Amino acid sequence: MKLWRFNGGLPSLAEHKNESVNLPIEHAPVPAKLVYPLRQHIGNAATSLVCVGDKVLRGQKIAAARGLISAPIHAGSSGVVTDISDHLIPHPSGFSAPCISIETDGLDDEIAPVPHSSFQQLSIPELITIIRDAGIVGLGGAAFPTAIKLDNQSKTRNIETLILNGAECEPYISCDDRLLKERADRVVEGIEILLHLLGAKRAILAIEDNVPDTFKSIQSAIAVNNNHAISAAQIPTIYPTGGEKQLIKTLTGKEVPSGGIPADIGIVSINVGTVHAIQQAVIEGRALTSRIITVTGEGVNTPRNLEVRIGTPISTLVDVCNGYTKLAERLIMGGPMMGFALLNDEIPVVKASNCILVASKHEAITDKKAMPCIRCGLCASACPTNLLPQQLYWFSRSEQLTKAEDINLFDCIECGCCDVVCPSHIPLTQHFRYAKSALKVQNHEKHLSDIARDRFEARDARLARDQAERAERLRKKKAVLKEKPAKEELDAAINRSKAKKQIASESKG
Secondary structure (H helix, E strand, C coil), rough: CCCCCCCCCCCCCCCCCCHHHCCCCCCCCCCCCEEEEECCCCCCCCCEECCCEECEECEEEEEEECCCCCCCCEEECCEEEEEEEEECCCCCCCCCEEEEEEEEECCCCCCCCCCCCCCHCCCHHHHHHHHHHCCCEEECCCCCCCHHHHHHHHHHHCEEEEEECCCCCCCCCHHHHHHHHHHHHHHHHHHHHHHHEEEEEEEEEEEEEHHHHHHHEEEEEEHHHCCCEEEEEEEECCCCCHHHHHHHHHCCCCCCCCCHEEEEEEEEEEEEEHHHHHHHHHHHCCCCCCCEEEEEECCEEECEEEEECCEEHHHHHHHHCCEEEEEEEEEECCCCCCCCCCCCCCCCCHHCCCEEECCCCCCCCCCCCCCCCCCCHHHHHHHHCCHHHHHHHHCCCCCCCHHHCCCCCHCCCCCCCCHHHCCCCCCCCHHHHHHHHHHHHHHHHHHHHHHHHHHHHHHHHHHHHHHHHHHHHHHHHHHHHHHHHHHHHHHHHHHHHHHHHHHHHHHCC
């Protein structure tokens, strides 16, 4: 199929995939303790459904979605709830947040799954409900509740193309590649479910051209499935070709408008890990309680991909990979480009965790000194979203946030390409993240201010209206009081006139 080229990117970025991709997926053991942050997704945090002392089974819902944009959470194994309190979570802030802790019992008892092998007989709302109840979110890293995404786009029924994102462009991460090597048949089955749900005419599963064995596995699974609406495509290995907008541009030549979503141009893009979770939820009847995670880096003895129960401490994963090496310097959740550092290895993995990078000193270089910008323009050439990083940097640094927003700050995908090519070692992405956060706070405060102003103006209008109504009532009352004597005099005059007429009539008689 014809392919297009997006702007910028890094075609020669070192991949570091071979360290972890060659070993088969191994099931990590169930740890003695599972910890579940109540916020593992974009939107509202889930609400706990359990109390300390409650016994739970694997797959049991322990936290319910709160509000429209939210997702439930399910226990990863059987055990007893021992604590519901703040615990360190995987987040760049290093903060703690409310979590449910479960002490596992070693039995791994599971609630009975409810499979739906004949998914074609289910209605769209029924499929959406199954996906929502399974707690599925985007497993590529965004963690947006998948049911909301599919529900909104299935209602319009104008989706032409479904894109399955298997382009694992960030260095070190290989979990999706290993998934497609071993479970391509399940992923293809999940694609069929999505085609039925969305009413899309075609589906394209995209992977990079540096994994030919994986491409063969996908082609074989598609051939066995014999659904002509599904195809596979090899795309150039250019970072960040796995970005949603960049992948859409590469496959279709279309561009998602600034501030828009792929559905605006008739496209839905979903990560292959999410597709596998949908297949498990619908066909197997199982909630999202585990996912595949890459554990890699020079700081771990045996890099590999593990299927891990969500809530497992990172220390358990490192133990499965035969422990730390002497080179271990830093823990990073995600890849070296878009990941973030962790405080310790007791932090649990969550639904959005796709990689634990145990980095050595040279894999996580943090001591580069930033120098003044030399205006070379390399950052603009490398930007895959056609932004002006240099201008964004000046606006962000000088707190001119509105100007940064005006030149599409929020289109930045924080891929880090500008950081890599900058000869002055300026941490551009950090400035953009700060500016985005500050703008969100500023816009939220403005929203609250607007609400307060509207309330004040509504109160003033109500008081003015009440005052006007009181004045009108008083005017009417005065008018009535003023008219009363005149009416009484008129009545008296009429009565006198009648009396005179009566007297005159009686006199004549």
